[in-house]
Each structure stands twice: as structure tokens, then as C-alpha cells.
Amino acid sequence: MASSVIVLGSINTDLVVRGNRLPRPGETVLGDEFFQAAGGKGANQAVAAARLATDPVTFIGAIGDDELGRQALSGLARENMTTDYIKVASSQASGVALIMVDAVGENCISVAPGANHCFLPEDVERVPDEAFAKASVFLACLESPLPTVAAGLRRAKAFGLTTILNPGPASAELVAHEMLADVDVITPNSAEASALSDVVVADRASATAAARQLQQRSALKVIVTLGSAGAMVIEDDSHFVPAVAADSIDTTAAGDAFNGALAVALAEGRSLKQAARMAAIVAGASVSRRGAQPSLPARHELPGSWQAVSG
Secondary structure, rough: OOEEEEEOOOOOOEEEEOOOOOOOOOOOOOOEEEEEEEOOHHHHHHHHHHHOOOOOOOEEEEEEOOOOHHHHHHHHOOEEEEEEEEEEEOOOOEEEEEEEEEEOEEEEEEOHHHHHHOOOHHHHHHHHHHHHHHHHEEEEOOOOOHHHHHHHHHHHHOOOOEEEEEEEOOOOOHHHHHHHHOOOOOOEEHHHHHHHHOOOOOOOOOHHHHHHHHHHOOOOOEEEOHHOOOEEEEEEOOOEEEOOOOOOOOOOOHHHHHHHHHHHHHHEEEEEEHHHHHHHHHHHOOOOOOOOOHOOOOOHHOOHHHHOOOO
């Protein structure tokens, strides 16, 4: 049985400033430290999956022909993944994310996508059939152009894969986009669920209401992540998944950790509720370390409870 994961998404370099608090509009605040780390929602999700999976993850994305791109590709090649289908866009800079993190680990992020916006549907079509045939789960986010994400989802469904869409950053265009028909599971956070519905998501009840609106548009299963408040899993019925208590240092990659782990757990045959509980454990582990990809745990670093999740 095919059990590997394909991830389609962005590749960025994170430029991070940590400080006591986040600045308000028009305000300058002094930070405590600066560091550079590999990032991008797609790359983070691919690395999260690769560190948990038994079979290599296939990653599809784009970098620029520059030093940041070469550094990113070198780092990804050291993970448990295939990087053969990462495009090098010669005329573009690699993607960069400017990230500010406060004393309790909350963050704000601005992304200059660079080469990620030169990642085209034909780049997805160039990935050989074999890569899709040996996979069981396809995961994508929206830091890549919508037509490219749509091409990936369409191809994945043609091969019978379970498809997961992490709709970040949220796009109002997505609500009416035909590609939702090719999505099995959508995983918005509270802000994204609010943007994709008429509901302001602030708690479990509003998360469920927003999810039900999304389900009216397509036969979706929905997981709304609520940060430290846990997550709601909405299928025909709804289930609450509590967050895992952790000393939060940096939440930058918590959502990506959740999505990568969710993909691996589904590929291993877990139910959606079980997979979400396993993903919550991984997300909890990630917030206790700084940086995006550096924070993502390997399978052997997780508690035994991760593999023992049931129910």
C-alpha cells in the first residue's frame, strides 16, 4: 500500500528578530536578537513530514538562483525527502520572510515570495507519475500561486490520494475556486477560517460554525486550529482536540508542524481524529524551540504517547 507524502509549497529564508513585544503600526521597538533560519510554509511542512515519515517525502517547490536558494536546497536535501522537483527560477530572488517574535512566542510575518510566484502549473505536470503513484497523501498551502496549487490537487486526486489544503495565507478567491472540489481536508487556523466564512472564529462553537459554512460549498472535512486552545475536527460530527501543554518560545512553525504531522498520520492509516491528536503533539513539541525548521521534532524525539494515540 502506498504510504508516502507529497508536499507542494513555498520555500523561504526566515529573517527573525526576537524582542520583548511586537511593534504597533508606525512604532519602532528594540529587539533582543536576530537570526536566520530556513522556512516557508511548504518547506516547513515538508520537513515536518520528513522527520516523522518512514518513506521519503516528495517536495515540489521553487527557489531563486541565488545564495539563499542554494542554502535552502542544501538544507532540504539533508532531510528524508526527494528534492528533484524543486525548480530553480533563474530570474528571481528566493523567497524571504521577515518575522518578529515577542517574549511569549507570538509572531507577525511578512513574506516577499520571490521565486515562489514563478512556480507554475507546468512545473507540477513535469513531476513523473511514479511520484504520485507511490504516495497516499498530498499536502499543499497557499503561499504558491492558486493555479499551481490547483494543478497539484487535481493531479493528486487523479491518482486517488487524500488531499489536504492548508489555506494560509487565506484568500477570498479560494471560497469560490473550483479546486475545493479536489480537497478532502482543509486546515484553516482561526484567522483563516474567519476569512473564508461569515463567522468570526474565537472559540470552539464559532470554529464549528465556520467549518459548517465551508462544508456547504464542498464535501470537505475541516480542522480549525485554535493555537493554544486546541483544534476542532469537523466531519459529519465534530470533535475537540486539546492542545498539548508546552513552554512556548516560538510559535512560528506550529501550524506547519501540525499539517506535516497530520499528513504523515493519515498516510499511516489513522483516522482524521487520531491524526489530529497526533498532529497536536507535534505542534506542542515545536513551540518549545526557536525558529521554523529547527523547531520541528524528529519521530524519536516525541513521547511514546504519539505512536500510541487511539480513539
